[in-house]
Amino acid sequence: MTAEAAAMVQEAVTQESQQVLTFTLGAESYGVDILRVQEIRGWTSVTRIPQAPEHVLGVLNLRGSIVPIIDLRRRFGIGEAAFTPLTVIIVLLVELPGGRREFGLVVDGVSDVVDITATNMKPPPEIGGRVDGAFLKGLATVSDAMVILLDVDTLISKEVALVAVEEQEH
Amino acid sequence: MSFDLDQFHEAFFEESFEAIDGMEAALLKLDLGAPEPDLINTIFRTAHSIKGGSGMFGFNDIMSFTHTLETLLDELRGGNMDLKQSSIDLLLKSVDVLKGMLHAVQNKAAIDAQEVSDIQFELELVVAQGKKGSAAAAAAVPHAADKASALEPQVGAVPRWRIEFEPDAGFLAQGNDLLGIFTALEAFGTLVAELDATDLPDLEALDPERCFMRWQLELESDVSRDRIDEVFAWVADECLIRIESMPAAPDTAAEDSSLIEAVPTTKAAAASPVADDPVRTSSTPAGGDASSIRVSIEKIDELLNTVGEVVITQSMLSQMGEGLEGSVSERLRSGLSQLERHVRELQESVMRIRMLPISFVFSRFPRLVRDLSQQLGKKIDLKMTGEQTELDKTVLERVGDPLVHLVRNAVDHGIESTERRAASGKPKAGTVHLNAYHKGGAIIIEVSDDGAGLDRDRILAKAREKGLIDVDEAIAEDAIHDLMFLPGFSTAETTTDVSGRGVGMDVVKRNITELGGYIDVTSTPGQGSRFTINLPLTLAIVDGQSVAVGSETYIVPLVTIVESLQLGRGVSNRLVGQGEVFSFRGEYVPIVRLHELFDVAPRTRDLHEGLIMVVEGDGRKIGLFVDDLLGQQQVVIKSLETNYGRIGGISGATILGEGTVALILDVPGLIRLAADHLAAA
Numbered sequence: 001m002t003a004e005a006a007a008m009v010q011e012a013v014t015q016e017s018q019q020v021l022t023f024t025l026g027a028e029s030y031g032v033d034i035l036r037v038q039e040i041r042g043w044t045s046v047t048r049i050p051q052a053p054e055h056v057l058g059v060l061n062l063r064g065s066i067v068p069i070i071d072l073r074r075r076f077g078i079g080e081a082a083f084t085p086l087t088v089i090i091v092l093l094v095e096l097p098g099g100r101r102e103f104g105l106v107v108d109g110v111s112d113v114v115d116i117t118a119t120n121m122k123p124p125p126e127i128g129g130r131v132d133g134a135f136l137k138g139l140a141t142v143s144d145a146m147v148i149l150l151d152v153d154t155l156i157s158k159e160v161a162l163v164a165v166e167e168q169e170h
Numbered sequence: 171m172s173f174d175l176d177q178f179h180e181a182f183f184e185e186s187f188e189a190i191d192g193m194e195a196a197l198l199k200l201d202l203g204a205p206e207p208d209l210i211n212t213i214f215r216t217a218h219s220i221k222g223g224s225g226m227f228g229f230n231d232i233m234s235f236t237h238t239l240e241t242l243l244d245e246l247r248g249g250n251m252d253l254k255q256s257s258i259d260l261l262l263k264s265v266d267v268l269k270g271m272l273h274a275v276q277n278k279a280a281i282d283a284q285e286v287s288d289i290q291f292e293l294e295l296v297v298a299q300g301k302k303g304s305a306a307a308a309a310a311v312p313h314a315a316d317k318a319s320a321l322e323p324q325v326g327a328v329p330r331w332r333i334e335f336e337p338d339a340g341f342l343a344q345g346n347d348l349l350g351i352f353t354a355l356e357a358f359g360t361l362v363a364e365l366d367a368t369d370l371p372d373l374e375a376l377d378p379e380r381c382f383m384r385w386q387l388e389l390e391s392d393v394s395r396d397r398i399d400e401v402f403a404w405v406a407d408e409c410l411i412r413i414e415s416m417p418a419a420p421d422t423a424a425e426d427s428s429l430i431e432a433v434p435t436t437k438a439a440a441a442s443p444v445a446d447d448p449v450r451t452s453s454t455p456a457g458g459d460a461s462s463i464r465v466s467i468e469k470i471d472e473l474l475n476t477v478g479e480v481v482i483t484q485s486m487l488s489q490m491g492e493g494l495e496g497s498v499s500e501r502l503r504s505g506l507s508q509l510e511r512h513v514r515e516l517q518e519s520v521m522r523i524r525m526l527p528i529s530f531v532f533s534r535f536p537r538l539v540r541d542l543s544q545q546l547g548k549k550i551d552l553k554m555t556g557e558q559t560e561l562d563k564t565v566l567e568r569v570g571d572p573l574v575h576l577v578r579n580a581v582d583h584g585i586e587s588t589e590r591r592a593a594s595g596k597p598k599a600g601t602v603h604l605n606a607y608h609k610g611g612a613i614i615i616e617v618s619d620d621g622a623g624l625d626r627d628r629i630l631a632k633a634r635e636k637g638l639i640d641v642d643e644a645i646a647e648d649a650i651h652d653l654m655f656l657p658g659f660s661t662a663e664t665t666t667d668v669s670g671r672g673v674g675m676d677v678v679k680r681n682i683t684e685l686g687g688y689i690d691v692t693s694t695p696g697q698g699s700r701f702t703i704n705l706p707l708t709l710a711i712v713d714g715q716s717v718a719v720g721s722e723t724y725i726v727p728l729v730t731i732v733e734s735l736q737l738g739r740g741v742s743n744r745l746v747g748q749g750e751v752f753s754f755r756g757e758y759v760p761i762v763r764l765h766e767l768f769d770v771a772p773r774t775r776d777l778h779e780g781l782i783m784v785v786e787g788d789g790r791k792i793g794l795f796v797d798d799l800l801g802q803q804q805v806v807i808k809s810l811e812t813n814y815g816r817i818g819g820i821s822g823a824t825i826l827g828e829g830t831v832a833l834i835l836d837v838p839g840l841i842r843l844a845a846d847h848l849a850a851a
Contacts, residue, residue, distance in 0.1 A: 047831040048722060049810075049817055050768035059814070059823060061831050064475030066823045068814040102813045163815035 017117045023107040026078045031147045043087040069104040094156045116140045182223045183276045189216045205253045214243040238293045334412040336384040343379045354401045359391025528606045529557035531570045542581045549599040556606035561613045562708035572678040576617040584621035618700035624693040651691045655679040716800035720770045723832040730837040732784040762844040763795045773797045787838035819843040
């Protein structure tokens, strides 16, 4: 009963506003739900994985756990990333039906943590682009700039499915 | 408010399976002549707690079945029935059915209702027959009579109950309703109450709040004992109650005899069959050892991860300490070396948490051998030693099936028939011996028998017949045994229920190899054979050789490495459709360039500059071309599948001293991958 009430309160809160970590990728600004973010760390070189899709750079050791790292630029097809001192890895923790998964996203730089209310979040326009529409949660305006909100659960579950398909082919 | 019971289901199943194993073990230990009361009690309690648990979770099929089982056990426990071989067989079958039901419920599958009701019927039949045989005796024992009353309703006379009711002095002060008790009893039938007021003092001394009276009640009613207990349930602590059933015909002599046998316990009002068991407190409680706790394997792995990190940090600090100079650095270094020692101890302790004694696997064999020997009509003694030898839980879980296969084989093929044994002057009963011990960093498990030994000629003939070797191919004496590990080899002339269901020794060998171990066999004709399994203590650690390819480091498991060598010029050849090969000890071995397979930029592409590492997997050899060998070390295996997925040719990853990740090669997978690669090229 209390859990339900708490969930309802939680629901109401998330409907009203949501904290989002924003980061840059090329010219665009993206955002992910802050509750999914495990940690942010500087770029270090990774161990390559054979037969991996091009955008999977390799794996890193994160406190004893082996975490795959995805180059989001390559994933979204927006040019090659230059690894600068500003390049960071955002480590996400998502709960998927198959269990918890940790993934790292390589982005150009982390910008800010902002509150986004339900009212200033708009659905993405329905025109096919390079970024699969399923990854997009919506578009929001934060201090006159557009932030593309990513649905990381879908992003990661597609990634996992991709690996499973590759595995079958081999 | 409803609870989500699902979260407790797993614990219930886990405990029940453990309890059933215990039950089976106790059943096998039962001695027909003089069954130990303690053992029967243990079995009874197990059945009872499974019944309780399944009732709580609403698994009614299981509850009803265990109830029937419990009834039979109760009869055995009470000594109302003699223990027969057939009863033990039936009880063992019931254990199997119970296991099946639990598995079905756990996997939300359908229960085999036919089988369950068959066994349940048999159980009821045994209870009823046992009763009939001793019906006269049972009637004389009032304790059993109330239970029997349900099965054998006495026709004609109305049964009577005699109740002695003696309230404590403080009975009324507690606010108990004396009149209510009498009214309730009267509702069951005719009640005759006789007041004994001899303790009643003079009026001046009378304390109106104290109770000085006691009653003798006679109740003429066919009500059950439980219902009467219920009436007194609320006041059981504040009075003395004796309830006895009396023969239907009022006979003073019979009354006296029943008085002596009466159970003068008020606590029986709790109506639990276990509660009136006098031995209960003295025997070990069900549910196992109180000094152990149940911890999920994930928590231990988390701990192991953290410890692994501490090891890396510590080695980093040690490296930094090496570079320091001055008087402080000396003290720092001694502190660091102390830290290193402690961290190592810590890591070993955590590893040990995952270790379990091999008795968890061995415990299933007494039953298996018993059933098999009955089925085959052989007499077999099973000897088990070294049951307390510990090994990693993951290894433990996966070594069970291969061992079952070996034991089945030993019983079915190894031990000869009783007649043949007698003819060759051996003791009638064959011996199968299971032994486990530690040797170096490995655990050795032996399965040996004193049977006829392996028939070399038959193995050789079979291998030729199946086309596994050429007809005129000469095989060295000691290599003949290895033939039976080849896929497609099975010597069983006829496919029996016991062995030869298509699972051959090759599967046993593969399972063992997958665990990073190996299996050997020795055999002496006429004296028996011995299979020796050598397994690593844990799957969490592997002995590996680090190799470098370009900027990447890979770990090759040491057990797969045959030899590392540098090729001279002109020793390798390019074969059409076969890629490159080189001659290695008289056979041509294909060269696999790791940099090509994994698409890494190597330091050298020249075969003579790098190194060839000959590795073996699934009986095939390849020459793995790498840049350089780095060093040998024990590495902790991490799963790639937790966050990513399976990768062909890679079995896992590990973290190197400097904190970077290195991939561990899966040699059999790598050989398959190389074959695919070649076919695609």
